Every structure is written in C-alpha cells, then in structure tokens.
Amino acid sequence: MAHNFADLFEHAVDAYGDDRLAVVEGDRRLTYTGLEEEANRWSSALADLGVGAGDHVAVHLRNGVDCLALILGILKLRAVPISINYRYAGAELTYLYDYSDTCVLVFHREFGPAVTDAVTGLDTLRHTIVVEDGSDATRLPDDVLEARTVLDAASPARPAGERSADDLFLVFTGGTTGKPKGVMWRQEDLWRSLAGGADYYTGEPVPDEYHQSRSGLGGDPARYLILLPLIHTSGLMPSFTGLFTGGTMHYLPHFSATEALEEIESETIQIAVVAGDAMVRPIVERLREGGRDTSSLFMISSGAAQFSPTVKADLLGLLPDLMIMDAFGSSESGFGGLGVVTKADLDSG
Incomplete structure (x- = not known):
C-alpha cells in the first residue's frame, strides 16, 4: 500500500466514519x-x-x-x-x-x-x-x-x-527572499518529515500506514485550533497529523486573537497551532484583559515564525500549565528540530 496523504486520510475515514467530527468552521x-x-x-x-x-x-x-x-x-x-x-x-x-x-x-x-x-x-x-x-x-x-x-x-x-x-x-517558498520557488517532495518523505510518519524525537518510522488511524481509536479525539494558513505547510501538516489520528480540526478564516480565545473557550480546544510572536503577542494582550476560560488548552505549537523567549515567558506567566512546542525547519529540509518549554523550565532557569 502507498504512503500517500490521500490514502492516509481514507484510512482515518474508514476508522472513524460518522462517529467523529473531522472539521469545524463556524456553523x-x-x-x-x-x-x-x-x-x-x-x-x-x-x-x-x-x-x-x-x-x-x-x-x-x-x-x-x-x-x-x-x-x-x-x-x-x-x-x-x-x-x-x-x-x-x-x-x-x-x-x-x-x-x-x-x-x-x-x-x-x-x-x-x-x-x-x-x-x-x-x-x-x-x-x-x-x-x-x-x-x-x-x-x-x-x-x-x-x-x-x-x-x-x-x-x-x-x-x-x-x-x-x-x-x-x-x-x-514564501517569496521573502526572491520570487517563490516550488520545492518538490515525494509524499512519503513529507509525511515522514512533517505529518506523523516518524517519531519526532527518535526519527523512527511508524510501523505501517495504519498506525496513525489505529492510534486514535483508544480515546477521545484531540481538538486542534489551526491558526496558521492551510496554504502553508506549517498549517497543513499539523492538520494532516491531527486528521490521520482521529482529531477534530477547527479553523477561523481570518486570524483574530479575540475570536481565537472565544473558539478555545466555546469548543474546549486542547492544542492551538500558531505562528510565533505574530499571533501569540495579541493573544497575550487579550488574555491580560481576563474573562476567558482557557483551561482546556494544554499545548501551543508554533512554526513558520520567530517565537521569542520573552513572549513565551509572558504566555506561560498567564497560562502556567501550558506546554509550548516550537518547531523549526524549511521548505527544502522539512522538519529541522523541536523545542519544548514549560513554566517549570523557566522557573528552573
């Protein structure tokens, strides 16, 4: 069988069918x-x-x-x-x-x-x-x-x-250093690098193409809020990773810190995928105003943009139980590395 994005999605459909929500956008x-x-x-x-x-x-x-x-x-x-x-x-x-x-x-x-x-x-x-x-x-x-x-x-x-x-x-490529250029990827290679086809920490490939769809059967679906654009791999690959494992993807057509926090509260979002400082700074500003229940949120995953230590510290000061994952890579290389930060890490220096 092929290690192909469409096949991997179809395996998830066969596993979850009408029993789980796959995607939410407003109504x-x-x-x-x-x-x-x-x-x-x-x-x-x-x-x-x-x-x-x-x-x-x-x-x-x-x-x-x-x-x-x-x-x-x-x-x-x-x-x-x-x-x-x-x-x-x-x-x-x-x-x-x-x-x-x-x-x-x-x-x-x-x-x-x-x-x-x-x-x-x-x-x-x-x-x-x-x-x-x-x-x-x-x-x-x-x-x-x-x-x-x-x-x-x-x-x-x-x-x-x-x-x-x-x-x-x-x-x-984003066109920030010249005209956009297309980087050619085999789908299996991109899946292994960015969409859950290999363990991010060990680099070990998953056992087979059904591993992800099987892995989500044992519990409730994870609820993701994907704030990065789907036209960017940093928005699409986390969406694929979540879908292949039975999660529910939530989207906002336009980024708004206020609407993002409303979605987190009303839909009890667990994982938010963001673009570093550009999105987290306004979210921090809204959090400082108070009045939002973000207790369901346990992870912020960032990619495609700088996520500075000061902004991470500001966020963890407001949400001390949060885990921050900061990924980096490139269009040409795919996954380059992953950093994890918690409030305990900051407190211990």
Whole structure:
C-alpha cells in the first residue's frame, strides 16, 4: 500500500466514519464521512474538468472546510495542490500561476478582482472556480464556474485507483527572499518529515500506514485550533497529523486573537497551532484583559515564525500549565528540530 496523504486520510475515514467530527468552521461541522464526501465531490468535479494525475490545481482560499476538502480532493486524484498566498496581488499572482503551470484555479470570491487581473492572458489556465465566502466582490474572470454548482453535480463516492508514495507534493517558498520557488517532495518523505510518519524525537518510522488511524481509536479525539494558513505547510501538516489520528480540526478564516480565545473557550480546544510572536503577542494582550476560560488548552505549537523567549515567558506567566512546542525547519529540509518549554523550565532557569 502507498504512503500517500490521500490514502492516509481514507484510512482515518474508514476508522472513524460518522462517529467523529473531522472539521469545524463556524456553523459548518463535518464528520470524517462528511469531509470525505466533500473531498470526493472536488475530485469528481475536477476530473470532469479534465484534471488528472500530475496536473496542478491552485488553491487560493482562506482556512476552512472548503480549503481542506479541496486539498484532499486534489490529492485523491493524484493531482498536485498549488498553495497561493492570499496576500499576493498583481504581478506576484500572475508569476505564481504561470510558474506553477496551474491548469485549474479555485479561489474565494473576495479575491475575484485580484484573480481577474492576474489570469488575463495565461495560456496554461483552463478553468477558474469561485467559492462563495459572503463577500460582495463582483469582478470575476470570464467563464468562471460556481463551486457549489459543480460540487452538487459531482459524485460523493470515493474515487477508485491506486496511488503512489512517489506522488508529488509541491511546497512553495514564501517569496521573502526572491520570487517563490516550488520545492518538490515525494509524499512519503513529507509525511515522514512533517505529518506523523516518524517519531519526532527518535526519527523512527511508524510501523505501517495504519498506525496513525489505529492510534486514535483508544480515546477521545484531540481538538486542534489551526491558526496558521492551510496554504502553508506549517498549517497543513499539523492538520494532516491531527486528521490521520482521529482529531477534530477547527479553523477561523481570518486570524483574530479575540475570536481565537472565544473558539478555545466555546469548543474546549486542547492544542492551538500558531505562528510565533505574530499571533501569540495579541493573544497575550487579550488574555491580560481576563474573562476567558482557557483551561482546556494544554499545548501551543508554533512554526513558520520567530517565537521569542520573552513572549513565551509572558504566555506561560498567564497560562502556567501550558506546554509550548516550537518547531523549526524549511521548505527544502522539512522538519529541522523541536523545542519544548514549560513554566517549570523557566522557573528552573
């Protein structure tokens, strides 16, 4: 059997089905079966548009059910998801769509004007699909397809066919040191490095591809709040790790410290995945105002950004029972290391 992201997700679906929530975004709550059916619809819809193994599909979406289901649907087809930074505009977008050989582009309506400007004249782009997000943007590319229309006409059945551990996954650099570049990964290698395919401390591979889905059967599902964007591996890989082991992924389309704390309280979140100082500083400020029950939270996991000792100390001063995990790596190397800090560590120097 293949060590492949789509297969690993399907193993979790087979293990948990309708018995567990897989993903929560506001009022949208899908079980593992429900999330797979939505992913299967994306697979079916994209296949009907001519997408096949090795084709590139751009994901220009904010965090949420649609983004996660689309990525899983692309992987089920053995196609390649192309993560688009939703802060890009103009020439940056045109460059990335063109450089990545995107054949189908899926985007939230709020990005419609920027997308329309960027796709003009791109020969490789065959279709654009707009996902509704409550925004009122009216300028969209010519012949754009409505996501809900194509999904409602698509099959929710699991696509047939074998996949490979060698199936491609592209990780794009952030563009902070030049134009974004695509780093090519075998899916098995990325799984081993960043999505639970090996022990992070010992480096030992897990026994088999069913290990993660089995491991979550023995207890209640862990509840994750993923605040990092799914278009970044530091947001997507923790999501995959959580899904493969039967957890429940919670998402906010826009980062807000206030909304994050509200979600932690109302949904009794246990693990929050953040981008270092950039997210934790405003969370600390809101915590200092008081009035939030964060007693369910036992871990903050950070990646993709600096998490300074002073901000860690501020957070642990307010939440002394918390464990902080600080991971580092790169697009090219994957997992580079992991640090763990608790209040006891600070107190002991």
